[in-house]
Amino acid sequence: MSKNREIFLKQHWAKYPESPRGALRFGRVYQMRVGHYNLSDWTAIEGTDHKGADILSDGDIIAILPAAQFILITPNLTSNPCFYPAETDPWALKRCWFEFQQHLRDFFKEKRFLEVKTPTLVKCPGTEPSLDVFETQFILGSKKEKFFLPTSPEIQLKKMLSEGAERIFEIASVFRNGEQTDRHRFEFTMLEWYRSYAHLTMIKHDMIELVEYISDRLKVSRPKEVLTFSVSELFKQYCDFDLKPNTSMDELKNLANKLNVDISSAKTIDDYFYLIFIDKIENKWPLDRLVFVEKYPPYQAALARMSKDGWAERFEAYWNGLELANAFHELNDPEVQRQRSQEDLEKKRLMNKAEIELDEDFFQALDRGMPPSAGISVGVERLYMAAKNIKDINQILK
Numbered sequence: 001m002s003k004n005r006e007i008f009l010k011q012h013w014a015k016y017p018e019s020p021r022g023a024l025r026f027g028r029v030y031q032m033r034v035g036h037y038n039l040s041d042w043t044a045i046e047g048t049d050h051k052g053a054d055i056l057s058d059g060d061i062i063a064i065l066p067a068a069q070f071i072l073i074t075p076n077l078t079s080n081p082c083f084y085p086a087e088t089d090p091w092a093l094k095r096c097w098f099e100f101q102q103h104l105r106d107f108f109k110e111k112r113f114l115e116v117k118t119p120t121l122v123k124c125p126g127t128e129p130s131l132d133v134f135e136t137q138f139i140l141g142s143k144k145e146k147f148f149l150p151t152s153p154e155i156q157l158k159k160m161l162s163e164g165a166e167r168i169f170e171i172a173s174v175f176r177n178g179e180q181t182d183r184h185r186f187e188f189t190m191l192e193w194y195r196s197y198a199h200l201t202m203i204k205h206d207m208i209e210l211v212e213y214i215s216d217r218l219k220v221s222r223p224k225e226v227l228t229f230s231v232s233e234l235f236k237q238y239c240d241f242d243l244k245p246n247t248s249m250d251e252l253k254n255l256a257n258k259l260n261v262d263i264s265s266a267k268t269i270d271d272y273f274y275l276i277f278i279d280k281i282e283n284k285w286p287l288d289r290l291v292f293v294e295k296y297p298p299y300q301a302a303l304a305r306m307s308k309d310g311w312a313e314r315f316e317a318y319w320n321g322l323e324l325a326n327a328f329h330e331l332n333d334p335e336v337q338r339q340r341s342q343e344d345l346e347k348k349r350l351m352n353k354a355e356i357e358l359d360e361d362f363f364q365a366l367d368r369g370m371p372p373s374a375g376i377s378v379g380v381e382r383l384y385m386a387a388k389n390i391k392d393i394n395q396i397l398k
Contacts, residue, residue: 004054012047013072020071023063028076029056034064042068097396100384101171103217104191107210113167113193118156120173124359126151128302129347130270132177133354134186148356149175152377153192154303155362158330161196161373162365169193171380182392183322183382191383194375200313200329203374204292207317207325211290211383220387223290223319230295230311231277238281245298245310252276268347269299283321291318303337304328317378320386327376334366 019026027034032052039052045065052070056062059076105115125133125148134149150156153172160168174190195202208226215222235243241255252272256263261279266272285291294315296304301312305328313329331337341358349355381393390396 001057002054004050005057008044008047008050008055009075012044012050013075014046017071017073019073020063020065023065023071025064026073027062027064028058029060029062030058032056034062037064039064039070042070045069045071093395097384100214100218101189101380103214104171104210104380107213108169108193111167111206113169114165116157116160116165116168116170118150118153118170118172120149121147122150122156122359123147124155124356124362125149125175126154127341127344127348127356127358129344129351129353132179133356134175134177135354151176152190154375154377155359157192157194157375158370158373159362159365161194161330162368162370165194166196167194182394183385185381185393185397188393188397189380191378191380192375194330194373196371196373198372198374200294200315200327200374203327203376204315207292207327207376207378208290210378211319211387214383214387218387220389221288224286224288226290226292227285228292228294229285231293231297232295232311234277234281234293238284239276243297247297267351273297273300282323283318285318287319287321289319292316293318301331301340302328303331303340305331319383320389322382322386323379324382324386325376325378327374330370330373330375332366332370332372334363337366338363 025035025037029039029052032038032040039056039062042052044050044052044055055072057076059078059080060072061074061076063071063073065071108115121136121138123146128151131151133151136147136149138145138147150172152174153170157168157170169192171189171191173187175187176184177186179186193203193206195206212222232243235241239255239259249269249272252269253263253266256266256272256276259276259280261275263272263275266275292315295307295311296314298306298310298312301314304312304314307313315327316323317325317327331340338358345356345358381396384390384396385393
């Protein structure tokens with residue numbers, strides 16, 4: 001810190017004044033400028049004859065007044081200049097990210113969906129065996145009650161479908177413990193929307209229109225075309241293997257060995273399926289296409305209905321090398337839903353995952369009747385990364 005600046009701050013500066021009325025402009029100083037104003041010979045209104053060149057530092061926040069004067073509002077007391085080129089300006093990057101979320105809301109408003117809000121503390125965070133959860137506790141005197149952060153708002157949104165909701169969406173923070181890569185975060189943003197009395201084709205059209213809409217709003221190139229593959233088609237094309245709904249775990253294990261896929265971590269049929277899919281199939285298509293992969297084997301059904309020919313009625317969507325979305329023709333049979341959920345909990349137990357309980361309110365909602373519906377979850381950061389060609393999710397979530 002220069003001697004003149006040190007003296008000015010100690011003896012003349014009125015500490016942290018409010019924003020003065022009548023200022024021409026407010027801003028941060030960089031290289032003795034704010035906008036087109038060169039402050040080198042301007043005078044500080046505090047004290048006498050203190051020129052900008054003597055007392056100002058990069059990162060100071062000032063108010064510019066008439067008659068070539070300024071007021072120092074907030075000095076930068078760090079070594080960080082608080083100025084960034086446009087491409088790395090932290091607020092400019094965050095603002096673009098928040099504006100993107102507003103574009104999503106605008107899209108669904110135009111399509112006459114209602115935005116809803118689900119709880120952040122829940123009794124059941126989701127039963128997916130592969131996901132680790134965040135657990136907390138409510139304490140009131142001697143009363144103690146376990147809660148979780150949701151891995152998805154899915155269960156809560158489906159309760160709304162059973163209550164009569166027909167077109168709903170939510171942009172929610174979700175939490176998955178133990179996830180931290182350039183594509184994963186332990187807290188991230190999920191967009192989910194549901195249509196009652198609808199099939200997956202309508203959700204697929206929504207997804208195509210959404211990608212086109214946000215591409216236009218962000219002024220980036222739309223995907224060149226839309227491609228759709230069934231899982232069995234992809235296994236045939238890239239693995240020369242006839243995948244069937246009843247393909248066994250041993251058959252997948254033999255296929256993995258034949259293809260030299262590392263299966264040392266595999267324990268379940270899902271593991272063998274995914275290790276082959278990720279190693280030999282995923283993203284073999286052109287990255288500038290919007291790709292839908294559909295008709296999954298029954299052990300990949302999760303919360304999706306089964307088709308008459310034995311495939312799970314769900315799809316995943318990919319764009320620019322990223323898996324963006326997971327969609328289901330939603331299961332609404334309470335008996336089958338409970339059976340699958342209990343199987344998930346047993347898998348969690350065998351994997352030494354945190355114990356959770358089923359959400360009985362959800363099953364009561366299914367007993368009352370949830371209409372045939374279709375829904376989808378989209379990773380909002382992933383969608384933004386795909387559109388803006390961002391390779392690391394941490395560039396968004398800092």
